[in-house]
Amino acid sequence: MQLEKCWDQGWLRYHLVQDQERLKEYNQLFTQIVLMKEGSAAGLVDESSILSSAVKELEQGIKQMVGTKPSIDAEVKLDGFIWLATFEQIEAALSDERMASRATELQNPVPEQDIRVSMDEIEALKKRQKSTDGYVLESFLFRGKKGLLLLANSESGLLYAAFHLLRLVQMEQSLDGLKIVESPKNQLRMLNHWDNMDGSIERGYAGQSIFFERNRFVADKGRIKDYARLLSSVGINAITINNVNVHAVETKLITSEYLAEVGQVASIFRRYGVQLFLSINYASPIQLGDLDTADPLDERVKLWWKEKIKEVYDVIPDFGGVLVKADSEHRPGPFTYNRTHADGANMLAEALRPYGGIVLWRCFVYNCMQDWRDRRTDRARAAYDHFQPLDGQFADNVVLQIKNGPMDFQVREPVSPLFGSMPNTNQILEFQITQEYTGQQKHVCYLLPQWKEILGFDTYAKGKGTLVQDIMSGDTYGYRYSGITAVANVGADSNWTGHTLAQANLYGYGRLIWNTTLSSETIADEWIRLTLTADKYAVQLIKQMLLDSWSIYEQxxxxxxxxxxxxxxxxxxxxxxxxxxxxxxxxxxxxxxxxxxNRTKKNGTGYTEQYHTENAQLFEALGSCPDELLLFFHxxxxxxxxxxxxxxxxxxxxxxxxxxxxxxxxxxxxxxxxxxxxxxxxxxxxxxxxxxxxxxxxxxxxxxxxxxxxxxxxxxxxxxxx
Amino acid sequence: MQLEKCWDQGWLRYHLVQDQERLKEYNQLFTQIVLMKEGSAAGLVDESSILSSAVKELEQGIKQMVGTKPSIDAEVKLDGFIWLATFEQIEAALSDERMASRATELQNPVPEQDIRVSMDEIEALKKRQKSTDGYVLESFLFRGKKGLLLLANSESGLLYAAFHLLRLVQMEQSLDGLKIVESPKNQLRMLNHWDNMDGSIERGYAGQSIFFERNRFVADKGRIKDYARLLSSVGINAITINNVNVHAVETKLITSEYLAEVGQVASIFRRYGVQLFLSINYASPIQLGDLDTADPLDERVKLWWKEKIKEVYDVIPDFGGVLVKADSEHRPGPFTYNRTHADGANMLAEALRPYGGIVLWRCFVYNCMQDWRDRRTDRARAAYDHFQPLDGQFADNVVLQIKNGPMDFQVREPVSPLFGSMPNTNQILEFQITQEYTGQQKHVCYLLPQWKEILGFDTYAKGKGTLVQDIMSGDTYGYRYSGITAVANVGADSNWTGHTLAQANLYGYGRLIWNTTLSSETIADEWIRLTLTADKYAVQLIKQMLLDSWSIYEQxxxxxxxxxxxxxxxxxxxxxxxxxxxxxxxxxxxxxxxxxxNRTKKNGTGYTEQYHTENAQLFEALGSCPDELLLFFHxxxxxxxxxxxxxxxxxxxxxxxxxxxxxxxxxxxxxxxxxxxxxxxxxxxxxxxxxxxxxxxxxxxxxxxxxxxxxxxxxxxxxxxx
Incomplete structure (x- = not known):
């Protein structure tokens, strides 16, 4: 499974449609791709644009699955059009007198086959801050021609809509009377790679890195492009490509030695709507600069970072920002200088602010030199004890990155008490897709049920019903930045994830954080049908295997x-x-x-107190503590x-x-x-x-x-x- | 402690003698070094000979400790001579008419200050097969001149005598009326290095290899020479320089790629009476040759080895032979071809026989893929079960190399039941000086007391009093080859052994296997005084620390x-x-x-049965099993x-x-x-x-x-x- 350049396409396997009825339907539906360029009729798209990726994906998918090649035009000419338009474009079209009749139609009910997007929906989508990535996918009647309208606030939205359409075709679903309105639940939908430049991957179980080998970037970046396609197809919009443990070589990624190539990789991802971030070494001013300190309050250090960040943006104008593991497991950080994490993060945030960049600051800070004889120190308490008192002290472009549980991605942990405890500090939740503690992609362990339990956990932070998923989405506290990230499970193995069934976790992660209401079962069903088989017995059996697997592993x-x-x-x-x-x-x-x-308040480490009252009481009492967490608390x-x-x-x-x-x-x-x-x-x-x-x-x-x-x-x- | 070329000289630190009385005595005693070249009066010695090393050691030691430079002559001229002579030479001298008066003297008692070697002693020494390395060191009166006679069967013996003399001087002992007759207890007095050619040392705790770096021999071999001096000074006469786990690069040591440099190293050791052996890869015919088999009964394999061994002897005429770890911990061996260890070893022995070379065949063979749930399989039984039934089937130039205990160099194990159970098969006992399980040279653990217990163990093999040390010396069964070997504890650290106090184990190992009657205390006393200090309080304190240390570690x-x-x-x-x-x-x-x-016969693994009756009963019964081994047996x-x-x-x-x-x-x-x-x-x-x-x-x-x-x-x- 490790032959170079011989990898599979994951869930983007565009097989020819088998159902002949359906094939006929698709054949009639996909005759023309309609693009409007800035409201004008110019049909050509910039090769480097996200819109271009959307068009190419549609072309490729239709060619492979339907066997046809739609024309690309600037206006609707035929039945069976696929019209990609931004809200701006459609509004311009509507205000155009040629669109007058369409405007009238929009005000009035229409027959079933003429379902179309309502202006109200468009407005609602548009106004929602996070919905730049949202889209509408709808059967549409225009100038008497029947077709599909893919409508979005941004080119990213159109790309997502295109992948959505292709997914429906892959699953051979009827597109008759389609009306889909999608808006992602989370703003940041991210992946963290723990790849080292020597090609190894910390906690990687699918071969070597797809980004690096022998302390350089890989020469052939074809696989990175295919990876970007996979990510985009499930809505991922941000990525870090290097390990949070930033060693000597990786520290230099933000220097001229590597920046040009970082920029190349950023471009590959950019075309698929994925923004590039880097993990950085907090001690960079010492290791890369001539400074003898990395003290965040030192003016020389501030200046050094400002210049360094400018250098990065000169090469990558849409650079996302930095991910920092500081003062954690022997990594350098502000503690060295008697500064707080807020001091440390804010200094970087200041350097990134002019460019719209953000700091992702990990909360995985604990004493990793504990004496096992000391039962009073409790690692589970550490993240909360370190960070909660700093609520409100972080700059508004700092986002605290918090692991789902207080320990480290165990098969079962309680939810981190930091979620819901820092109303004034941006947060992002960190899952682990790579199966470090859950079978290392040798065991099958479909993690969606775990993640859904965590996202559905009621923190009681603002009373009953304050679910983790609503805190992370920013709904609860109106965070400026928030969302979900996860440690990737991908490597150079031909099937991307070592265990083919582990692909379901990568697929499912993207799908779930886009729409947290999706069930584990729905997601599994999709992935199996896209990737493995449409056979009903097989789909049902594999789905049950996946759904049972986490529980089996836990057992x-x-x-x-x-x-x-x-x-x-x-x-x-x-x-x-x-x-x-x-x-x-x-x-x-x-x-x-x-x-x-014993983590009780009564006579244990007192960890239970970090939760809001209802949960604190639930976990504190032997009588109410859930069985599955009993030994964690008692x-x-x-x-x-x-x-x-x-x-x-x-x-x-x-x-x-x-x-x-x-x-x-x-x-x-x-x-x-x-x-x-x-x-x-x-x-x-x-x-x-x-x-x-x-x-x-x-x-x-x-x-x-x-x-x-x-x-x-x-x-x-x-x-x-x- | 790791600065290149900045190492100490271990116990060969020739400090100026402090006691002025003693200095004066030595001054008078060391005026002239007398050499007889083949009975003639020619004084010059071959630079590459062992005798030359002896002379150089004497010169260097006297210069540093006494501050004088004795003349080197072909005949006795002065009071204060040091006469180095082989028995042959002294006999020739005695038969010479110029020696007539001396001959007369030898027949008659002489006054105390004229003590001299007796012809009976010379004859006795000479006849004892193993005593080619023995020597006499004696105050001597010749032609009215007073001096010291160093008399031996071989140049090696003279070198040992020289080191002995220097040791006395280092300890500032009076040489008045000296009469020392030494003969080593063991024939093979060996060290095994587990050095890899990349410079690492398996189970090494004193830095990198002194032999290899980056898959080559070290360029500067000065340290190897100093190591040879250290070994010779305590009587070691054989060495393997590469790991028993012979990896890809080391397999090629017996090829033209490396043989010339192996030969150079052999020459360095040769001058100090240390014979070079190599660990070999049993699969060499496949890995180095064009063969698809290493089957010891295959004629092509036999021929391959014969030619290969000839190639080695062409470069190193006194090559000692090979050490083989076969069918052990995933190393290749005869089991692959359904052949016995006797088949495997004898094939190699046949190839070595024309040159007087021997095969050291390790008995560390056991199932290293055992199921922990299986309580019937007992690793302790393995060596005996594999080898004892083959007694008598091995060629007479095969020596079975047996670890001291049945497991693997633990701080406490019973003695291997193979000792005394194979009267018809040459054996060599393997100790471990490197402190793999005894504190890795971070803890002080003086191992002499452990080794003495093992050597003094009564196997009852030929009735009461059949001690391990007499089996290993060959006395019990008259083995053609036998002795003691040990895994070295030496590396490139400036103090040779990581922990300076661990030098005492290397020193003591050599001293003990030369003379098993030496006490741990005597050896410790010597090493401390030679190496650290002559201060009485300090000597006493450090000695007690060393003597207690094994027991403390065990506790x-x-x-x-x-x-x-x-x-x-x-x-x-x-x-x-x-x-x-x-x-x-x-x-x-x-x-x-x-x-x-539970290793009892009654209801355990039956391991106790491998011992001779007296010991079997001792260990079998709870009531008699020694406390310190209780949990090993019960x-x-x-x-x-x-x-x-x-x-x-x-x-x-x-x-x-x-x-x-x-x-x-x-x-x-x-x-x-x-x-x-x-x-x-x-x-x-x-x-x-x-x-x-x-x-x-x-x-x-x-x-x-x-x-x-x-x-x-x-x-x-x-x-x-x-």
């Missing part, structure tokens, strides 16, 4: 929300005490009587009875045996698909599922043996424990 | 012989379950009730009472608290030496002892916490356990 790994129990450093595979006596603040405190971390005896009615120890045994068995069943299920999936994909996924099945058994046996040896309590079902 | 690490409990891969620092659920066959099976491995409850009267759990707590405290006391003791030790060494050792003290506390707390959490049994002294 056979660390129990009841306590997390970790993995091998140190690489984080793959079971090791119950792997992080128990370490410096990382990641403990389960299992002894012969019980297990779990240290209980093995004989403690869960809400499920089982004891903790029996729950551990049961879930592990069941989880391992379910993992095996995933393989059994997949084997029934042999004649329904392309052989190369079938065999590849089969191989991964065999490994998962065996490895799940290893997890099960090690976790169960550990707790049996420690507790001495027998399994009520007398299954084999070692 | 705060894994208890009662069970071993392991270290971090995987690098093996530094505590991790009780680090190897518990692994593939390596290294388990302790601790649960809430007890701990240990799984017992935490409340089991030891011979010491303590329960197992209380023993664990007590030894760990005590061990950590003792480690701290080592630091406290060292601090009293500030004005008695060279500042650079004082500070260096102080730094290491600080780290050891802190790390010992970490060991103590982790081990105790683990067992407290697992057993739930409180410390009777209520000390702090986490």
């Amino acid at each position: 056979y790994t660390s129990p009841l929300g306590v997390g970790w129990m993995v091998n140190p450093e690489h984080h793959y595979g079971p090791n119950v005490d792997g992080y128990e006596y370490s410096v990382w603040g990641t403990y389960h405190y299992a002894d012969h009587q019980g297990v779990g971390v 240290h209980v005896s093995y004989t403690h009875v869960l809400h499920s009615g089982k004891t903790v120890i029996q729950h551990i045994y049961d879930t592990h045996f069941e989880g391992a068995e379910c993992a095996h069943q995933l393989l059994v299920q997949w084997l029934t698909l042999e004649d329904k999936i392309e052989p190369v994909i079938f065999e590849h996924v089969k191989g991964r599922l065999i490994e998962q099945s065996e490895h799940a058994k290893e997890w099960c046996d090690r976790i169960n043996s550990y707790f049996y040896r420690k507790s001495g309590i027998a399994d009520t079902q007398n299954r084999l424990i070692y | 705060y690490t894994s208890p009662l012989g069970v071993g392991w409990m270290v971090n995987p891969e690098h093996h530094y620092g505590p991790n009780v379950d680090g190897y518990e659920y692994s593939v390596w066959g290294t388990y302790h099976y601790a649960d809430h009730q007890g701990v240990g491995v 799984h017992v409850s935490y409340t089991h009472v030891l011979h010491s009267g303590k329960t197992v759990i209380q023993h664990i707590y007590d030894t760990h608290f005590e061990g950590a405290e003792c480690a701290h006391q080592l630091l406290v003791q060292w601090l009293t030496l500030e004005d008695k030790i060279e500042p650079v060494i004082f500070e260096h050792v102080k730094g290491r002892l600080i780290e050891q003290s802190e790390h010992a506390k970490e060991w103590c707390d982790r081990i105790n916490s683990y067992f407290y959490r697992k057993s739930g049994i409180a410390d009777t002294q209520n000390r702090l356990i986490y």
Whole structure:
């Protein structure tokens, strides 16, 4: 799966439409692509524009799926047109006297087949700040010709509309009486790559970097373009391409040595509506400059950054801004100079302000040299303790980037209490698509259900119903900048994500943060049909496999929300005490009587207090704390009875045996698909599922043996424990 | 401590003699060096000969320690001669009429100051096969002149005698009435380097390789020469310079690409009586040749090796032979072709036979992909199970190389049952000087007491009193080749061994295997006085620190012989379950009730049966099994009472608290030496002892916490356990 230049197109596999009825419909519908250039009739588009990408995608998709080549014109001439227009263009058209009749039509109801966009909708979309990326996709009657109108505030919106249309065709859906109005839930829809310039990827499980090799950019950037297409097709609009741990070489990305090529990559993404950001090294003024300090309040440092940022914008006028991991896991930061994170971030923000750039400042700050003997220090508290008191002190072009949970992307954690606790500070939520702690793309673990739980979590920050998703969208507090980002799971493997089924997480991430009301099931259904097969049995089976997979993974790994129990450093595979006596603040405190971390206000670390009252009480009380988070919040005896009615120890045994068995069943299920999936994909996924099945058994046996040896309590079902 | 070309001379620090009386004595004694060239009077010696090294060492040592330069002559002229002669030469001299009076003297008693070697002693020494390296060092009266006679069978013996004399001078001992007769206990006195050609050293804790860098030999070989001097000064006579894990580049050491430079290194060692061997890759015929097999019974393979070995001897006529790690930890070997280890080793032996070369064939063969759930497979059994049945099948120039214990150089293991179980197969014992499992030269751990216990172990192989040291010396079974080897602890650090006190292990290793009757204390005393100080208080204190250190290390690490409990891969620092659920066959099976491995015949793995009856019974019975090996042989409850009267759990707590405290006391003791030790060494050792003290506390707390959490049994002294 690692042959160079031999990669698949992910979910953009434009196969010829199979249903002949549908093919006929599409054939009639896609005769003409209509473009209006700044309200004029000039049909040609700038090759480097996003609109050009939209047109090319439509042309390519229609050619491959329908087998035809629509004409490109400046006006509607035929039945079966696809009209791409911005609101400005359509308004100009409407104000044009030639559009008078159309204006009249818009005021009056029309028959079903003549459904068209209403001016009210246009106005509503237009006014909504975030909806520059929104679009309308609608069956449209114009001058007696029937066609499709793709209408948006911006060229990006038109590109998204084009991909939406192509998706419908891929799934062979009827386009009759179409009326779709889309507006993204989130303003920033971002991906973070943890790619190093030597070509390695921190926490990457899909081969080497698609951006870098041997401390240079890759020479052939064809794959970057295809990646931009994939991202755009699911609505991603921002990206960082280098690791948040910015090492020596990567520090120089903002210097003349590399900037020109950074600019080339930015151009590739620009054409697909994806804005480029860079991770930067906070100590750059020392490492790149002649300064002996990176103190954010030092005038020389401020000046250095201003000049540096200007240098970047000279090359990349639409540069998005910088992502900063400061004072975290041995990275440099303002603490060195006795400055606050606000001091640190604001200094950079000031340098970026003239160009509209922003600072994404990570809140993953904690003591990574903790003494395991010290039970008062609680890593879970750290982000809140560090940042919440600074609410209101950050510049308005600083965005705090907060991991979904207080620890580090475990299979199960509570939601970070920072969400909803900083009304006066822009926030962006960070997910992890790359499966660092969730099977490293050797195990299938469809993460959408996890993300939906997190986004749907009620923080009670402004009373009942203050959901995380509404805070991140900016709705709750009216953040100037906000949204969602995630660590990418992509590498140079031909299938992009190591495990082909892990593509569903990348696809689903984009779809979900665009529209948080989409269900995990809908997204899975889409991805499978776009990518693997249209066969009903197969779609249903694979969908169920995906939907079950997170829960299965949770079952056979660390129990009841306590997390970790993995091998140190690489984080793959079971090791119950792997992080128990370490410096990382990641403990389960299992002894012969019980297990779990007491984070209560009453007699624990007090972490529960970081939540708003309703949640604080929920987690504080043993009686109300959800089973799945019990050991995250409480240290209980093995004989403690869960809400499920089982004891903790029996729950551990049961879930592990069941989880391992379910993992095996995933393989059994997949084997029934042999004649329904392309052989190369079938065999590849089969191989991964065999490994998962065996490895799940290893997890099960090690976790169960550990707790049996420690507790001495027998399994009520007398299954084999070692 | 890593500055290039700025290394110390270890124990060959020839300081000016401080005692003025003694200086005067030496001044008078060292006026003339007398050499007889093949019985003739020609005084000049071949620059490349070992004798030349002996003369140079004497000259250099006398110059530095006494400040004089003796003349070099072909005959005795002055009082104060040092006469270097082989037995052949002295016999020729005696048969010479000019020696007639001397001959008469030899038949008759002489006054005390005229002590001289007796012909009986000469004859006895000469006849003993292994004593080519033996020597006599004696005050001597010749033609009325007083001097010292250094008499040996070979030039190597003379070099050893010279170093012996210099050692006496270094320690400022009187040479009056000297009479020393030395003969090494072991024939092969060897060191194995695990150096890789990229410059790294597997299990090296003293910097990079002194032999290799960047896949070449080091350009400046000055340090190799100094290393040869150090080895020769303690009697080492054989060496392998490359890792037993022979990777791609090192495989080519036996090709024209590297052979010339191997030859250069061999020449450096040759001048100091050290014979060069190489570790080879068993798959060489495939990797270097055009063959598709390495099957030892394949005629093409036999021929390939014959030609290859000839090629080596063409360059290095006194090449020692090859060391082979085959079918071990994923290394290739005869098992691939369904051949036995005897087949594999004998094929190589045949190729080496014409040149007098030998095959050192390692017995470190076990299943390193074991399932931790499988309690029947026992790694401890593996070497014996693989090799003992082959006794008598190996060629007489094959030597089986056997680690001291059945596992892998743990701080405490029983002695390998292979010693004494293969009367018809040459054996060499392998120690590990490099402190892989004994503190990695960050902790002080003087290993002589451990080695002496092992060498003094009674195997009962030929009845009571069949000690390991007599088997290895060849005395018990009359092996054609035998002796002792060890993994070196040396690297490019300026002090050779990372921790300066770890030099004592290298020094002591050489001294001990030359003369196994030397006590650990005597050896420590020598090394300290040669290397650090002659101050009585300091010598006494450091000696006690060294003598206590192994026991201290054992106290705060894994208890009662069970071993392991270290971090995987690098093996530094505590991790009780680090190897518990692994593939390596290294388990302790601790649960809430007890701990240990049942290796009994009765209901365990049956490992005890591999010993001769007396030991089998000793280890089999709980009542007689020594406390320090209890958990190696038995799984017992935490409340089991030891011979010491303590329960197992209380023993664990007590030894760990005590061990950590003792480690701290080592630091406290060292601090009293500030004005008695060279500042650079004082500070260096102080730094290491600080780290050891802190790390010992970490060991103590982790081990105790683990067992407290697992057993739930409180410390009777209520000390702090986490």
